[in-house]
Amino acid sequence: MSTECRAERRRAEVRAARLNGVDGVEVSDDGLTLTVTFLGKAPRDLGPEHIRIEGGRRITDVRAIDVQVERAEDPDLDDRVHVTLDKAGDTSTYRLRVVEPDAYGRPGTEPRRGFDPRYHAADFEFRPACPSEFDCQTAEPHPPKTRPQPVIDYLARDYASLRRLLLDRMTLTAPDWVERHVPDLGVTLVELLAYVGDQISYHQDAVATEAYLDTARRRVSVRRHVRLVDYAMHDGCNARAWIVLEADRRVTLERGGFRFAAIDVGRLDPRERPDLGPVLSEEDLARLPHAATCEVFEPVGGGDLTLYPEHNRIPFWTWGEEEGFLPEGATSATLRDEWAEPAAGPGAAGSxxxxxxxxxxxxxxxxIEEVLGRETGSPADADPAHRQAVRLTSVTPAVDELYDQPVLEVTWDPADALAFPVCVRARGGPDCRPLGEVSVARGN
Structure with missing residues (x-):
């Protein structure tokens, strides 16, 4: 049985036994008058010497200076007593006790005769304009039962780990739910929550990342940071890349009549992938499946583009040597040319x-591109990072008289100096044989 149940029963028993007791205390707005409600009828000779006020932190020694009894005409109703105080107390808890006076006519410490020991006193507080809790149900004194806090892995921040964490938690809270198939509604809700958690984690990381100039990744964040130091950041330009074309015959692409498309059909079933050639029309692009990804790029040059089959693969000339390379920082090279027609006769090589x-x-x-591995001679071993575009500043035709070989002496700007050494020809493989053209130049 709870304390409240026992208290209610004791109140009824006190009334039935015709004992006195204090049921509650109310404080007036000015804090100088206390209204005391008794359990039953109040004593007839009740005076200030029977009222003792205890408690207080800042204001103590609060005394009663007058007592007026308000008698209820109905014998079944309780009497009330209005106690006038000499001063108001603070906001701490006070206790009103009905006691016997001492030998000097002051409030003593012993409970007044005829009062129940449990109800000869009552607690109250001086809180003007606060509603009284009198005649209200007393709050549950026992704290509510607390469940053990779940173990949360705060390192779970992505979709997979959040999904695993939620499923583990559901195993503890709902052990009867053992379904793990994707069509299950519970699994769908778990995956939805994991997705939302993954997005929230991303935004949290993004906010912390974009808050500093050293870690910002977005251009708009960098722009806002440098604006604080009065730096006007340029809008920049779109990404650009050099594209090498191959042609089987001489062809001229008119300005505005061609574009470049990057098409990804990796998400299609192998049996549904279209057979795409190197040249596509607008109708071919329109007929691509929706699952295929197509991104179109416009050429930067403003004029017509002429492609030559001789420019598909231009070898370097090493002047008869089986090995040769261009050092890092080189700004010139010799390209091997070919005669357009046979020689007319002896001595016509340099004419x-x-x-x-x-x-x-x-x-x-x-x-300039590396097409073979410099040690094995295999195209698969070629270093894809050994590619560099250079803009020619001079082209000088020449002839190697020893081999009757036409060549081109080309140079480029120091700003385009090679960022890596280029192996032109080498020996390699198991038998250390000549590998041929390890690196070539692309002219289209």
Missing amino acids: GARGRKLRLKPGDVIV
Whole structure:
């Protein structure tokens, strides 16, 4: 049985036994008058010497200076007593006791005769304008039962770990739910919560990352940071890349008549992937499946583009050596050319009467690319990082008289100096044989 139940029963028993007791105390707005409600009828000779006020932190020694009894005409109703105090107390808890006076006529310490020991006193507080708790149900004194706090892994911040954490938690709280198939509604809700948690974690990390200039990743965040130091940040330009084309015949692409498309069909079933050629029309792009990803790029150059089959793969000339390389920082090279027609006769090699196949000129861009592994000679071992585009500043035709070989002496700007050594020809493989053209130049 709870304390409240026992208290209610004791109140009834006190009334039935015709004993006195204090049921509650109310404080007036000014804090100088206490209204005391008794259990039954109040004593007839009740005076200030029977009222003792105890307690207080800042204000103590509060005394009663007058007592007026308010008799209820109905014998079943309780009497009330209005006690006038000499001063108001503080906000701490006070205790009113009905006691016997001492030998000097002052409030003593012994409970007044005829009062129940449990109800000869009552606690109250001086709180003006606060509602009284009198005649209200007493709050539950026992604290509510607390459940053990769940073990939370705060390192779980992505979708997979959050999903695992939620499923582990559901195993503890709902052990009867053992379904783990994707179509299950419970699994769907768990995955939805994991997805939301993953997004929230991303935003939390993004806020902390974008808050500092050293870690900011978004251009708008960097712009806002540098604006604080009065630095005007340029809008920049779109990403650009050099594209190498191959042609089987000489062809001229008119300005505005061609574009470049990057098409990804990896998400399609192998049986549904279209057979795409190197050249596609607008109708071919429109017929691509919706699952295929297509991104179109416009050429930067403003004029027509002429492609030559001789520029597909231009070898370097090593002047008869089986090994050769261009050092890092090089700004010139020798390219091997070919005669456009056979020699007319002896001594015609350097006459200039024969034409040349290469059509390179100053201002053109060539891409130097490693096509074979320098040690094995395998195309799979070629370093894809060994590619660099250079813009030619001079193109000088020449002839290697020893081999009757036409060549081109090309140079490029120091700003385009090679960032890595280029292996032109080498020996390698198990038998240390000549590997041929390890690196070439692309002219289209």
